[in-house]
Amino acid sequence: GIPVGLDSISPNRHVEVDSVPDLLDLITEVRTTTGKPTGIKFVVGAYGWLETLCQEILDRGPASAPDFVTVDGADGGSGAAPGALMDSMGLPLRESLPMVIDILERYALRERVRVIASGKLVTPTDVAWALCVGADFAVSARGFMFALGCIQAMQCNKDSCPTGIATHNPRLQQGLDPTRKAVRVANYVRNTIHEVEVIAHSCGVHEPRELERFHGRIVASHGQSVPLDAFYPTLREIHQGRDVRPGVPHTAPPGDTN
Ligand code: SF4
Known part of the structure; x- marks a missing residue:
C-alpha cells in the first residue's frame, strides 16, 4: 500500500493482520502459495494473544498452526531500530522463551510447532541455555x-x-x-x-x-543458583501429570521472591 517513490520505514502493523484468525489465515495463504514451512517471529509483550492463538489452532486443527515460531528478545533489533522500543518494550528472551514453550506445551502443540530462539544469543553458553529451556534451535543475526x-x-x-x-x-x-x-x-x-x-x-x-531444563542453572534473587526446571517448573509439572491448564494456579518457583 505504499506509493512508489515514498520511503517505507518499518510501517506499524501489517494491514492483512488485525486479529489472531487473520494471522492464521495469512500463514495458511503463504504456506499454500510457497509450499514452504511457514512461521512467525515476534517479541512477546502482553502474552494473552498466545493463548488465544493456541486455542484458535485447536479449533481449526493442528494443520493450521505455524510450522515454527521465532521468539526474539525485546532488546533485539538492528542499529536502525527505535531506541525506545529496544529499551522499554517487550520481554527479554530469558522471560519469554520459557513462557512460549510452556504455553505450547499446555495446548499440546509443542510437537507441532518448532520453537526458534533469537535475541542476542551470540555465545555458546547463551545457545546452550536456550536449548536447555526447550528451544529446538537458535538463530543469530x-x-x-x-x-x-x-x-x-x-x-x-x-x-x-x-x-x-x-x-x-x-x-x-x-x-x-x-x-x-x-x-x-x-x-x-x-x-x-x-x-x-x-x-x-x-x-x-x-x-x-x-x-533439558535441569541441566542448566540460574542465579536467583537470593544469590544462589537453582536448576532451570525449578525456576521454570511448568514443563516438569506437565511431565509429572499436574494440571497446568490456563487458569489453574502454578506453584511459585523456589527462591523466586521478586
Ligand atoms: S552494521 Fe554495525 S557497524 Fe555498521 S552501521 Fe550497523 S551497527 Fe554500525
Whole structure:
C-alpha cells in the first residue's frame, strides 16, 4: 500500500493482520502459495494473544498452526531500530522463551510447532541455555555481524556504516574484505557449534538437542543458583501429570521472591 517513490520505514502493523484468525489465515495463504514451512517471529509483550492463538489452532486443527515460531528478545533489533522500543518494550528472551514453550506445551502443540530462539544469543553458553529451556534451535543475526566486523555504531539506516557492512557508499565498502571476513564468519559458526557440543557433552548428553531444563542453572534473587526446571517448573509439572491448564494456579518457583 505504499506509493512508489515514498520511503517505507518499518510501517506499524501489517494491514492483512488485525486479529489472531487473520494471522492464521495469512500463514495458511503463504504456506499454500510457497509450499514452504511457514512461521512467525515476534517479541512477546502482553502474552494473552498466545493463548488465544493456541486455542484458535485447536479449533481449526493442528494443520493450521505455524510450522515454527521465532521468539526474539525485546532488546533485539538492528542499529536502525527505535531506541525506545529496544529499551522499554517487550520481554527479554530469558522471560519469554520459557513462557512460549510452556504455553505450547499446555495446548499440546509443542510437537507441532518448532520453537526458534533469537535475541542476542551470540555465545555458546547463551545457545546452550536456550536449548536447555526447550528451544529446538537458535538463530543469530548479531553474532554473524560481529564476526563480519560490526562495531555497533548503529548507523545501519544512514548509509554511513563505518565498517562498510550496511552501506552502498563505495568508499566505505572498501572497509569490508569479503574474502578475509568470510573466514572469520565460518570460524565463528564452527566454534560456536563445537562449544555448544562441548557443553552438552559435559552435561552428560550425546548431543545438544538432548539438553533439558535441569541441566542448566540460574542465579536467583537470593544469590544462589537453582536448576532451570525449578525456576521454570511448568514443563516438569506437565511431565509429572499436574494440571497446568490456563487458569489453574502454578506453584511459585523456589527462591523466586521478586
Ligand atoms: S557497524 Fe555498521 S552494521 Fe554495525 S551497527 Fe554500525 S552501521 Fe550497523
